[in-house]
Amino acid sequence: MENVNKMLLLAVLLSGFILHSAEVRAEKIGIIMFSEESRYAEAAKGIRDRLEEEGIQEPKTTFMEEHAGANKAKAAEIVRKFAAAKMDLIFSLGTSASMAVAREIKDVPIVFSVVFDPVEAGLVKDWKSSGNNLTGTSTLVPMSMIMDNLILLAPVKRLAVLYTPGEKNSESTLKRLQEVQAVYKITVLPVLITKKEEISHILPEIIRTSDAIYLTGSNLVDSEVSMIVDRATRGNVITVTHLEDLAEKGVLLGVCSDSYMLGRLAGGKGIKILKGAKPSSIPTDVLKNFSVILNMKTVAAGGFKISPDVMKKITRTIE
Helix, strand or coil: CHHHHHHHHHHHHHHHHHHHHHCCCCCEEEEEECCCCHHHHHHHHHHHHHHHHCCCCCCCCEEEEEECCCCHHHHHHHHHHHHHHCCCEEEEECHHHHHHHHHHCCCCCEEEEEECCCCCCCCCCCCCCCCCCEEEEECCCCHHHHHHHHHHHCCCCEEEEEECCCCHHHHHHHHHHHHHHHHHCCEEEEEECCCHHHHHHHHHHHHHHCCEEEECCCHHHHCCHHHHHHHHHHCCCEEEECCHHHHHCCCCEEEECCHHHHHHHHHHHHHHHHCCCCHHHCCCEECCCCEEEEEHHHHHHHCCCCCHHHHHHCCEEEC
16 A cells, blocks of 8 residues: 555656646747847847757747837837737847837736846836736946946046937936946036937037047947947047947947846746746846956057056957
């Protein structure tokens, strides 16, 4: 009788294990990117790679991957498409894309990534619990870390911040820089950009009156990175950002999260949801480690002097 009981117990345990293993599955997963910027593509790759490690891949799972071309109307159209497709899980990359999905879809779990400040954007109630059907990962970098590296690079007193009103990630970056300006005795100069054409017209004045230019995640700023960096560099003005792909495009100094690793972290949250966890029970995270990136091409082009103390802080160079 004892042996029979042991066999029954073993059978129950094995069946539980089989059921548990089968829980990690999904028929349809949507991935929406706000634009074709490489940070979104890298995060999407991180998501897919992490899911694949759990066996969540085609053809067992259908993936619908779309980007909105930095167009809010197109993003809304993709969201409607996802809603009609009855997804099991949606990943949204970028603040604007995430806001578009969160606004319309309340009955499907959403995992966002490459979002600067999800609390400020209204995506989640707080970092510990969203209070809704969302969770995710953030590109948020402590502004103190950015400022510490910036003033080590040069005696910056006036920092122009290129931002676009209505783009929450861009507005939040400006707000956080303004909160620390007094501590660093740096005057933050907000530079409002509403049209791409405005940038070339206002740059000469910005370069004349600023020691450094901060490039936020504004889509308008993203579209003109090369021109901004080129003119600033020729004027011997430092450029700085918290976005990895902008540093790769030429911005002199970047203090950044790794987009691919943010995607992997988001993919892990998606796996927890597919195993039965509620999004509101999964905290929103930032990466624990940040890269301090120096673009050596820009250093050479501008003749910037980089001290040994600065080089000690650099974790990655772009040659």
